[in-house]
């Protein structure tokens with residue numbers, strides 16, 4: 001089995017069947033990570049380049065570990081945003097990378113659409129590891145895998161996503177993914193951080209955190225970036241935390257077996273209280289484990305039997 | 308040089324004329340306009356316009372010719388050649404050149420250059436403020452004397468309402484119009500496309516319709532306060548159309564234009580991150596598009612202007628957020644406007660008024676009519692000619708056009724400037 005596509009750019013372009021295929025493969029590949037020798041030779045001789053224009057140790061590490069467990073060679077390139085401004089254009093970077101003949105390029109970029117820009121120009125496959133405010137497809141896939149493991153299904157679940165939806169590519173990808181798989185998604189946050197027309201993505205908008213989590217099977221809290229305070233998106237962290245921070249008392253409103261997710265890194269005590277983050281409902285560390293499995297699955301399915 | 312254009316359908320909206328006539332051009336002027344056969348053919352060069360529309364030369368009141376300063380994008384020579392190819396005999400060029408056209412000497416330079424290498428009449432628009440910095444008024448009387456036809460800080464909207472008030476008053480002193488690029492920069496913030504259902508999907512920062520509407524409203528109120536001639540550039544939202552409609556009904560001295568991309572495309576054109584669909588104001592929703600068409604049909608909007616904004620690959624072959632705003636339109640403006648005619652949205656006479664008579668009247672420049680004594684600026688249009696937009700064949704130096712590959716029906720087949728043929732379609 002393989003994906004009939006060169007690139008993974010966003011969840012919005014994937015069909016239900018493609019998402020299911022990736023999740024099924026990830027579930028199988030997860031077993032490799034539990035072995036004492038965590039490596040299979042499947043992608044031996046392939047070159048995977050990670051190109052990160054934004055600092056992100058954890059996502060890049062997750063991709064690199066995934067590639068190495070499949071025996072691919074990895075090269076990583078981190079471009080500081082400041083030097084990219086003065087330096088070469090993305091088109092030139094693309095041309096230079098192409099000349100090195102990689103098999104797969106994994107890119108994170110601050111501009112929405114940057115991976116699409118590269119995908120159009122490069123013969124090799126491109127995986128979007130986060131573009132601007134647009135999408136972060138592997139994060140959504142690992143989140144769906146985590147929920148599927150915990151609940152046995154995605155269809156018919158109530159998923160609440162809370163916080164800064166406006167600036168969150170994780171939220172966008174998850175909204176596409178969970179709604180495609182038949183979950184019911186509700187979002188909540190201050191109206192400044194809920195973009196207009198959000199309802200056109202097929203989500204419900206709750207007026208408060210309490211209403212968003214009522215009866216929820218899954219609660220996903222988003223990281224609030226502290227600099228948003230100075231950009232007139234909300235008043236103080238104290239008030240944000242009081243209104244939109246997830247605390248133990250909220251869990252009583254949700255389903256008994258609710259799971260709590262966070263894409264990380266967390267601001268403990270702001271969007272999520274430590275008791276919740278470390279409590280029995282939290283699956284935050286499972287998300288990290290599943291990140292490697294999902295990324296292995298995506299690489300395998302994209303490069304599959306293309307020798 | 309004498310030219311006799313026979314058997315064409317004359318459309319002269321300024322005089323409510325729409326009938327077959329023979330048109331005689333002599334010494335750079337329209338000499339006569341008579342029923343078929345009245346003007347003798349002997350000894351005259353005759354152009355058979357049977358089956359064609361004969362219109363007063365089209366005038367695009369909002370273009371960027373990029374000279375001086377950014378000649379790698381466009382020059383007065385290439386820009387006016389693009390104009391002629393698109394059926395335009397006159398263009399008003401915005402002052403956001405490098406340096407900004409905020410004084411008589413740059414205005415004179417543009418006019419000299421146009422005279423030397425131009426294929427269309429060029430009407431410079433001077434800057435509202437020095438350097439378009441929004442701080443101090445530029446020299447309006449001097450610029451007018453040098454040939455400027457209006458004032459605008461296009462591209463660098465006037466954020467200070469007091470400066471806008473003073474500009475309207477000062478321009479009124481010299482009986483000049485002020486062209487407003489209506490956009491609240493604080494509200495636009497770092498938006499790159501229309502704020503709507505496409506921006507929320509693509510994760511591109513949005514520019515709300517209100518960023519345009521609050522400034523249209525401000526300027527309409529200031530026009531009422533001052534009694535000056537206000538013209539609103541590139542209207543793109545339903546709300547802006549409504550505000551202008553209301554202001555006109557209340558007797559405010561305001562005119563307005565829109566561009567073909569606002570009545571042809573919507574924000575859906577940005578899907579796929581096509582930077583040729585990145586323009587300011589941004590391509591709006593279908594609701595806005597329909598309201599713009601309604602405004603063109605009911606007289607709220609007075610002109611179609613392309614906002615021809617050439618950019619090279621250096622500004623456009625980039626990730627969407629980093630690319631420049633703007634698209635070129637001189638060579639597609641007529642064809643896209645005629646789509647509205649073919650669709651029955653506006654009459655042919657209205658289309659010619661929007662593209663010729665009205666811009667001439669707003670800017671008070673010669674032309675826009677075929678009345679005897681007017682300049683011999685004429686555009687021959689084949690309404691039914693189907694053609695495919697091919698940016699590689701453009702006369703413009705730039706290629707940033709979202710309509711590449713489109714099939715359009717209706718095209719200028721001959722453009723006559725001052726009695727001379729400056730463009731002729733070759734089969």
Ligand SMILES: [Zn+2]
Pocket residue numbers: 461462488540541587588
């Ligand atoms: Zn403008």
